[in-house]
Amino acid sequence: MPNLRSNILNSLAFTTLVLTGSLMFQSAHAADTTPQAQLQHWSTQAGAAGSSESGKIFFNQKHGKEWSCxxxxxxxxxxxxxxxxxxxxxxxxxxxxxxxxxxxxxxxxKWFRRNCKDVLSRECTAAEKADVIAYLISLKP
Known part of the structure; x- marks a missing residue:
């Protein structure tokens, strides 16, 4: 009986370790970036810093299907x-x-790809993405 109990305890410890590791991986994966890092990324891709004023105009402006963001x-x-x-x-x-x-x-x-196609009927440019993110970061609740 002692071997059975030991095996069960070892099995439970292993299962707990695997589940904990899985949850930690999911948590780390779900938060793999920050708004500021995204702004930096798209600003670099655009070759210019994102503009919150341009982003505000873009976000509120009606496009193609008479929609705006x-x-x-x-x-x-x-x-x-x-x-x-x-x-x-x-x-x-x-x-x-x-x-x-x-x-x-x-x-x-995914969000940019889907929403830009819905609103603009095309992909957003890197500059448009940088501007929108700059605008969104500038907002206070």
Whole structure:
């Protein structure tokens, strides 16, 4: 019986270790960047610093399908927004109002790709991304 008990305890310890490691990996992976790092990245890609004033104009300006970013995210986007077509609730976009905003590179890239195509009918340029991020970082709740 002592071997069985020892095996069970070892198995439980191993399972706990694996689960803890998995949770730590998911946590670290989910927050792989910061809004400031994203601003730096897109500013570097654009060859110029993002402009919060240009970002504000871009964010609020109507484009192609008569939508603006503000159509769904609100103006300013410091409160929960509502998707114009689906009515789905959208968390605040400004990092000061949403501590998860712009902390996951994969989500950021997906967000820009999808929303730029919806609003502009094309991909956003690196300069447009830098400007929008600069604007969003400048907002206070």
């Amino acid at each position: 503000a159509s769904c995210h609100g103006a300013p986007p410091v409160k929960t927004g509502t998707h114009a077509n689906t009515g789905k609730s959208i968390p605040p976009l400004a990092p000061a109002a949403n501590d998860k905003a712009f902390t996951d590179t994969a989500k950021i890239n």
